Structures are given as C-alpha cells and as structure tokens.
Amino acid sequence: MPFLLPTATAVAATNPSSLFSSSPHCQSPSPALRLPPPPPAPPSRQLPRFPAVPFLPFSPRRGMASRAVSSAAAAAADVTHLTQRDAAEIDEQLMGPLGFSVDQLMELAGLSVAAAVAELESLAIPFLAVEDVPEDLSSEFDIVIDAMFGFSFHGTPGPPFDDLIQRLISLSVIGSSEKRPAIVSVDIPSGWHVEEGDVDGGGIRPDMLVSLTAPKLCAKKFTGPHHFLGGRFVPLPILSKYELQLPPYPGTSMCVRIGKAPSVDISSLRENYISPELLENQVMPDPFDQFVRWFDEAVSAGLREPNAMALTTVNKEGKPSSRMVLLKGVDKQGFVWYTNYGSRKAHDLSENHNAALLFYWNEMNRQVRVEGSVQKVPEEESEKYFHSRPRGSQLGAIVSKQSTVIAGREVLQQTYKELEQKYSDGSMIPKPEYWGGYRLTPTLFEFWQGQQSRLHDRYVSCINSFAIQAILWQSSECL
Incomplete structure (x- = not known):
C-alpha cells in the first residue's frame, strides 16, 4: 500500500495542497495557505486523531513513470520562478476576486477537509495517527507524498514534523528508487528554504516536485527526475503584472511537465499485462x-x-x-x-x-x-x-491535397476561407x-x-x- 504523508494540525504550516490548519510560523500567509482545523465530526462518525496518514489506493509499484501530459517546450529556463513575497502576493490576489473573506475561505477549507476525511472513512480507508506510523518507511509503501509545509513556512520545524522529515531524509539516502518508496513533494520540499532550497545539503531529496501556480526559487535547486507544474488558474492580469512566463497546459490537462524530460533506458520499458484470458x-x-x-x-x-x-x-x-x-x-x-x-x-x-x-x-x-x-x-x-460530415470537414477534404507539397499552411487557410465564403449561403458542397x-x-x-x-x-x-x-x-x- 502507498503511504500518503498528511497535512498537519493547527500547529503546522501547510501549503495550498495541505488538508488542515496554518502554522504560527507562517509569515504573511495568503488566504490559500491559512486553513482552519476541521470542524467537529458528527456524533455518529468519529474522525481519526490528527495528524493522520490516509492510505489511498495506487497501482502497483512501477517506478516513477508518469502518465501526466508533458510539454517539450516547457524548459525550466523559460519558466518564471517566484520569490516568497511574490508567491504570497499572487495567492492573495487569486483569492480576492472570488468575493470571499479570509475567514470564509478558512471555514470552507475546513469543511471540505472534514467532508473528504469522512468520505474516505466511509470507503474503509484507514487513517493512522502519527505515532502509529512505522519507523521504517522503506519496505511497506510505494509512494510518500510530502505535503507538510508550503512556501509560507520559515523557522525550524517542531514535533512531530521534525521526526517525519528525518524519516523522509532517511529514505532519500537509501539509493535506488526501486528499493524504496518514491518521494513526491508538493510545491516546496518540507524543510527547504523557499528561495535557497536545501541550505545545509542534508534535507529531503524528492524524486518528484509538483510546483503550484509557478515554481518557487528553490525549485532551481531541485535535481530529481520529475518536475511538474499544477494549477492552470492564473488569470492574464496577474500574468502581466508579475511578468510570469508559464508553459502552456496541453488540452484540458491540469498539470504540465517542466524542465528536461528524464532520460529513459528504452530497453527497460515494459508492462506486465493483467487481463482476462481469451479462451x-x-x-x-x-x-x-x-x-x-x-x-x-x-x-x-x-x-x-x-x-x-x-x-x-x-x-x-x-x-x-x-x-x-x-x-x-x-x-x-x-x-x-x-x-x-x-x-x-x-x-x-x-x-x-x-x-x-x-x-x-x-x-x-x-x-x-x-x-x-x-x-x-x-x-x-x-x-x-x-x-454526412460536418461542413468544415467537407471543405477540408476539398482544400487538402494529401501527399503533395504546398508553399505553407497559410495557403491552406486562405483557400479554406475562400471556399467557406463561397458556400456561406448553406448550399450543398460538392x-x-x-x-x-x-x-x-x-x-x-x-x-x-x-x-x-x-x-x-x-x-x-x-x-x-x-x-x-x-x-x-x-x-x-x-x-
């Protein structure tokens, strides 16, 4: 089973992906980061002790091969990296136009967390209190999601997070990802400085980093093979104000690979198919x-x-x-x-x-x-x-001379427009x-x-x- 590291209690800082409340260590947190403790559970259903670790179903261990959409054009050098101050200001502006006060957002976030936890419990997905988490995470789990601290955290993590971070650091030094769970950090690897990264060189070394809104400056120090940007919700005014250079999101995808794609040993790519027999x-x-x-x-x-x-x-x-x-x-x-x-x-x-x-x-x-x-x-x-085809497809069949050389795409587009105008009266296209x-x-x-x-x-x-x-x-x- 995989291991999903939780967001924390009212004494812990969180990032936008976290579940629970903000930290007294947070400096000028944005509304997206300041989340309240979850409201009390109904009498008929007791919530687990927090901090907790929900176990969620993942497919069997397959290394770090990603199914998310990637974009070759999204080189890391072309993507804006935010300072801590800019990241907080952008979050404030992203939340402001929605018409909610900070208090309202905190209440909504807490209600969402409580509802999500209750839903998981109804599906018989167990939660562990932090003291019940095994000391050795290297053999029982497939993926560890590090979502304890976001970019507004500063200072030295206190209990129980200092111990959890040390366990993740221990995983980082085991070596081959085939012999240990993969570590996925959300926005900022816990314990890293938001701008300077892993300052002393002894922190978490995640296999994947999922940046939110825009990568923070510390992401330039990330050396893992997988870096994704998530959340295609930044409006044009903010893009212009902060002169953000962000990669395009393909299709309807909510994430895009940034940085260089990982090198792959083609000979090692394989799937072990599991299917009903064809008798x-x-x-x-x-x-x-x-x-x-x-x-x-x-x-x-x-x-x-x-x-x-x-x-x-x-x-x-x-x-x-x-x-x-x-x-x-x-x-x-x-x-x-x-x-x-x-x-x-x-x-x-x-x-x-x-x-x-x-x-x-x-x-x-x-x-x-x-x-x-x-x-x-x-x-x-x-x-x-x-x-029976759409009229656009009918016109395209006339315009496109397959397997022939043309002067450029503009030739096709111009011919198409001329035909579109010719049959704009709705007459039958031959x-x-x-x-x-x-x-x-x-x-x-x-x-x-x-x-x-x-x-x-x-x-x-x-x-x-x-x-x-x-x-x-x-x-x-x-x-």
Missing part, C-alpha cells in the same frame, strides 16, 4: 462478430477514438508504409475508411490491393490485426458519407472527384489479448471461400 470457447465463431464485440467494449470503456487504426499498404516495389486512419464502417463485407485518392496510400493500393489494419486498445491490453484486399467503395456510398472510400475485405483476423510474462493469448481466423479456420495459441512475442 477458445469464449471466442465467437464468426470473426466479424468477435470484432464487433471487442469494438463495442472499447467504446463502452470510453477509450479515445476506438476506431483509430493503423493502415499498412505496400507499393509495387514492395515498400511498405503505415499511417493512422479512422474506421468509418464495418459489416460482413469489410472495413471502410475514406481518404484522398491522390494520397500515397491510394497510390500504393492502386499498385497492390493487399493491405493490413491494426487496432490497438492499450487500456484493455487488446489488439486486432486484419489482413485482406482493398477496393474502392461505390461512388454513391462515398457521396452519402461525404455529405464532393471532389479525388476523395472517397475504400473497403478492406478480410482474409485473416488475429485477436490478441495481453497476458502476464509475455504469454499472450492470440486467436487467428483465416477466411477463404470455403470456411473459417481458427487457431488459438500462446506466444512469447511482445509488443
């Missing part, structure tokens, strides 16, 4: 039906673009090429997608009708390979699908002659289910004009 008596007799079953399960699981598939074509010289396309139809006649008839894949298919598809549903440890011959779909079928669909008629299906120790389940159906032949075996091949 022969569970596979449907018709491979089309089996594919539809798996596809429907991928859709139900909420996977992003479950219809994405790798299409591999081969030209007359035997040179293969692959690219991702989107499945737009499947039935007993085959698999359908649409593209530009002037593209490289179209040229390959005009010279060699054989092709292969690969569906890979990573979250389900599944893949499906399909091989067969390809023909164009009837013109009326392409016409019908073309006009399908270009050079755009349409293909259908792959399968001769082979392979259903792959990842299993432990590379003993994957593979089920192959070979289709010919006479029958469907099926073979099931286990293979030590890996992805």
Whole structure:
C-alpha cells in the first residue's frame, strides 16, 4: 500500500495542497495557505486523531513513470520562478476576486477537509495517527507524498514534523528508487528554504516536485527526475503584472511537465499485462462478430477514438508504409475508411490491393490485426458519407491535397476561407472527384489479448471461400 504523508494540525504550516490548519510560523500567509482545523465530526462518525496518514489506493509499484501530459517546450529556463513575497502576493490576489473573506475561505477549507476525511472513512480507508506510523518507511509503501509545509513556512520545524522529515531524509539516502518508496513533494520540499532550497545539503531529496501556480526559487535547486507544474488558474492580469512566463497546459490537462524530460533506458520499458484470458470457447465463431464485440467494449470503456487504426499498404516495389486512419464502417463485407485518392496510400493500393489494419486498445491490453484486399467503395456510398460530415470537414477534404507539397499552411487557410465564403449561403458542397472510400475485405483476423510474462493469448481466423479456420495459441512475442 502507498503511504500518503498528511497535512498537519493547527500547529503546522501547510501549503495550498495541505488538508488542515496554518502554522504560527507562517509569515504573511495568503488566504490559500491559512486553513482552519476541521470542524467537529458528527456524533455518529468519529474522525481519526490528527495528524493522520490516509492510505489511498495506487497501482502497483512501477517506478516513477508518469502518465501526466508533458510539454517539450516547457524548459525550466523559460519558466518564471517566484520569490516568497511574490508567491504570497499572487495567492492573495487569486483569492480576492472570488468575493470571499479570509475567514470564509478558512471555514470552507475546513469543511471540505472534514467532508473528504469522512468520505474516505466511509470507503474503509484507514487513517493512522502519527505515532502509529512505522519507523521504517522503506519496505511497506510505494509512494510518500510530502505535503507538510508550503512556501509560507520559515523557522525550524517542531514535533512531530521534525521526526517525519528525518524519516523522509532517511529514505532519500537509501539509493535506488526501486528499493524504496518514491518521494513526491508538493510545491516546496518540507524543510527547504523557499528561495535557497536545501541550505545545509542534508534535507529531503524528492524524486518528484509538483510546483503550484509557478515554481518557487528553490525549485532551481531541485535535481530529481520529475518536475511538474499544477494549477492552470492564473488569470492574464496577474500574468502581466508579475511578468510570469508559464508553459502552456496541453488540452484540458491540469498539470504540465517542466524542465528536461528524464532520460529513459528504452530497453527497460515494459508492462506486465493483467487481463482476462481469451479462451477458445469464449471466442465467437464468426470473426466479424468477435470484432464487433471487442469494438463495442472499447467504446463502452470510453477509450479515445476506438476506431483509430493503423493502415499498412505496400507499393509495387514492395515498400511498405503505415499511417493512422479512422474506421468509418464495418459489416460482413469489410472495413471502410475514406481518404484522398491522390494520397500515397491510394497510390500504393492502386499498385497492390493487399493491405493490413491494426487496432490497438492499450487500456484493455487488446489488439486486432486484419489482413485482406482493398477496393474502392461505390461512388454513391462515398457521396452519402461525404455529405454526412460536418461542413468544415467537407471543405477540408476539398482544400487538402494529401501527399503533395504546398508553399505553407497559410495557403491552406486562405483557400479554406475562400471556399467557406463561397458556400456561406448553406448550399450543398460538392464532393471532389479525388476523395472517397475504400473497403478492406478480410482474409485473416488475429485477436490478441495481453497476458502476464509475455504469454499472450492470440486467436487467428483465416477466411477463404470455403470456411473459417481458427487457431488459438500462446506466444512469447511482445509488443
């Protein structure tokens, strides 16, 4: 089980990620940092003694491989690092426009903490009082989250935090992260000076630092392999006032990697798949039906673009090429997608009708390979699908001459605007002659289910004009 180091009692300083109250050691704390003790629990449910350590479910130990979105453009040198004073002022301004007084914010924070603790207890997640935490943290836990002190703390930590910090320091010197829990510090590693870092060189050495709002000056002294920035909530006026240089947050992500990405030994990257067995008596007799079953399960699981598939074509010289396309139809006649008839894949298919598809549903440890011959779909079928697309996609199909060289993106954008204006009256957009669909008629299906120790389940159906032949075996091949 993992070990989550708690935020502290009314005598401890906290950072914005902490659960409980602020410290008398805090100097000019912002409203985001001054949190009250949690309100009394209802009589029917007794809260644990504090400080406490909640145990939360994590996946099995996998080193420090991160699933958060990273941005190569977010180099540490390009990111603003805040002084203690600026960090406190920014927090004051972030809270002020919301219309809450400091006291109201403290009450809301305390209520949120109490509700969260009660919710965890209702899920039978145990809490430990600090005196019950094992002396040796190196063998029982996967991750230690250090969220005891934030940037407003100064001075010497008192009990029980001095002892907890020493235990984390002991973990830091064990060595390989494979032999000890990974340490994740939030905003400021506890015991560090907010601007000067680990002053005496004997403090916590976290494997990961999660900075909030903007990294503090001490983050420049952080040497661990993983540094993330969290909280995309800084408005433009504050960015301008403090001339903050912050990395863009990709998509809807609430965190972004900053600094250099860690070096990785590619040969050591591997997953031990844990999946239900794919047994022969569970596979449907018709491979089309089996594919539809798996596809429907991928859709139900909420996977992003479950219809994405790798299409591999081969030209007359035997040179293969692959690219991702989107499945737009499947039935007993085959698999359908649409593209530009002037593209490289179209040229390959005009010279060699054989092709292969690969569906890979990573979250389900599944893949499906399909091989067969390809023909164009009837013109009326392409016409019908073309006009079912959004008008923007229809215009894009006209503008984009796939696999051709253009002078620049502005050429595409200008042509698109001209067409958009031309059909702004809502009139029907004609399908270009050079755009349409293909259908792959399968001769082979392979259903792959990842299993432990590379003993994957593979089920192959070979289709010919006479029958469907099926073979099931286990293979030590890996992805």
